[in-house]
Amino acid sequence: MSTVPSMRRGLFAVLVLLGACSPAVTTTTVAPPPAITVGPTSTLPSGPTTTNLVVPDEGDGPGAAPPSGDVFVSTDLERFRSSTEILLSRDEAGTDVIISSNIASAYSRQPASIEATITSGERVAHVIGIGEIFWIDDGSGWQENPAAEQVLGLTSVTALTPDSLTPVLAQLTDVGIEDVNGRPATHYQGGTSDVQTWLGGSPELDQFSSLDIGSIDVWIDEAGFVSKAAYAFGGTRLNSSVTEYYRASFELYDFDGDFEITPPI
Numbered sequence: 007m008s009t010v011p012s013m014r015r016g017l018f019a020v021l022v023l024l025g026a027c028s029p030a031v032t033t034t035t036v037a038p039p040p041a042i043t044v045g046p047t048s049t050l051p052s053g054p055t056t057t058n059l060v061v062p063d064e065g066d067g068p069g070a071a072p073p074s075g076d077v078f079v080s081t082d083l084e085r086f087r088s089s090t091e092i093l094l095s096r097d098e099a100g101t102d103v104i105i106s107s108n109i110a111s112a113y114s115r116q117p118a119s120i121e122a123t124i125t126s127g128e129r130v131a132h133v134i135g136i137g138e139i140f141w142i143d144d145g146s147g148w149q150e151n152p153a154a155e156q157v158l159g160l161t162s163v164t165a166l167t168p169d170s171l172t173p174v175l176a177q178l179t180d181v182g183i184e185d186v187n188g189r190p191a192t193h194y195q196g197g198t199s200d201v202q203t204w205l206g207g208s209p210e211l212d213q214f215s216s217l218d219i220g221s222i223d224v225w226i227d228e229a230g231f232v233s234k235a236a237y238a239f240g241g242t243r244l245n246s247s248v249t250e251y252y253r254a255s256f257e258l259y260d261f262d263g264d265f266e267i268t269p270p271i
Contacts (some may be wrong), residue, residue, distance in 0.1 A: 017258070029090060029231070077113050077120075078113075078115055079167075079230040080230060081229040081230070081231070083115070083229070083261055083262055084114065084115045084116065084262055085112070085113065085114045085260070085261075085262055085263055085265060086110075086112075086258055086259070086260055086261045086263070087110070087111065087112045087113070087258070087259055087260040087263065087265075088110075088111045088112075088256055088257065088258045088259070088263070088267045089108070089109075089110050089111075089256060089257055089259070090108065090109040090110075090111070090114070090254065090255070090256035091106075091107070091108055091253075091254065091255050091256070092106065092108075092109075092252075092253070092254045093105075093106045093252075093253045093254070094106075094250065094251070094252050094253075095250070095251050095253075096248075096249055096250060096251070097160070097220060097249070097251065098240065098249075098251050100217060100251065100253060102149070105126060105127075106126075106127075107124065107125060107126040108123075108124070108125045108126075109122060109123070109124050109125075109256075110122065110123045110125075112260075112265060113121075114266070114267050114268060117136055117137050118134070118136075118137060119134070119135060119136040119137070119267040120133075120134070120135050120267070121133070121134045121135075121267045122134075127142075128179050128180055129145070130145065131138045131143065132148075132186045132270075133147075133154045133271055134154075134267065134269070135154065135155060136267060136268075136269060139269070140152055140153075140154035140155050140164075141154060141269070141270050141271065142154040143270065148270040148271045149269075150271070166232075167232060168216060168226055168230060168232065171204070171224065171232070173203055173204060173206075174196065174200050174203045174204040174222070175194065177196065177200060177203065178194035178195060178196040178200060178222065178224070179194065179195045179196065180192060180193075180194060181193035181194065181195050184225060186225050186227065186233045186234045186257070187233070187257070187258065187259040187260075187261070188259070188261070189227050189228075189229075189233060189261065190227065190228060191225035191226055191227040191228075191231075191233050191234065192225065192226050192227075193223065193224075193225050194222075194223070194224050194225075194226065195221075195222065195223050196221070196222040196223075197220055197221055197222075198219065198220030198221070198239070199218050199219070199220070200220070201217065201220035201222060201239045202217070202220065204222065205239070210252075211239070212244070213243055213244055214239075214240070214243060214244060214247070214250075215242050215243065215244045216241045216242055217239055217240065217241040218240060218241040218242070218249070218251075219238055219239060219240055219241070219251065220238065220239040221236075221237060221238050221239075222235075222236075222237045223235065223236045223237070224237075233257070233258045234255075234256070234258065234259075235254075235255065235256055236253075236254070236255040236257075236259045237253070237254060238251065238252065238253040239251075239252055240252055247259065
């Protein structure tokens with residue numbers, strides 16, 4: 007299972023990968039982009055032009071490993087999909103956008119495989135990993151590239167697990183059992199103080215002199231999946247008057263759906 011530090015690194019590495027930390031970002035006023043679905047017949051939405059998508063060069067990634075890892079936890083599922091949305095803005099309403107991104111992923115147990123589409127503004131990257139072989143298409147065609155594993159690692163739903171929530175789960179409010187795409191899950195909810203417990207001591211939280219907002223909603227199903235989550239925090243950055251607000255959400259769906267992850271070339 008993932009640890010809290012690895013979860014933090016994964017969440018914010020997505021932003022770094024997509025160029026959110028670049029000072030040359032062009033601000034565009036937009037609504038958050040719609041979710042997208044990955045697969046052979048995917049239709050990719052056109053998002054706001056905010057930044058460039060950064061794809062690692064070959065050789066930058068870690069050693070190859072089965073890409074789905076412990077993503078299936080203790081379930082007997084063979085396949086599922088996930089959809090993630092990330093929004094970084096200068097205003098609480100999310101209209102003064104620094105970056106907005108979508109990550110649509112599909113997972114298969116046998117063979118261990120993952121397919122992901124990462125959309126940021128007008129830039130799109132497609133990544134596939136099957137066993138120990140990885141491919142990436144950043145707009146110039148599919149190429150086998152072991153560094154694609156670095157991108158896939160950022161899309162893994164194992165970045166948020168009950169174990170990674172251990173510091174904060176006990177203090178969240180149990181809202182009750184709710185349906186998440188046909189599977190019962192317990193809804194837990196928290197506010198700003200819970201965000202501070204969850205991310206306390208992290209560089210991401212330490213950059214703020216105060217938090218104006220903070221919220222966590224997680225749905226944990228009977229199999230141990232965090233099958234849905236939404237969280238937000240933001241406020242005034244340290245030693246400045248600049249404000250930044252970070253929001254992210256993801257959801258699992260299409261459990262044992264009729265899809266197959268295949269090599270692109």
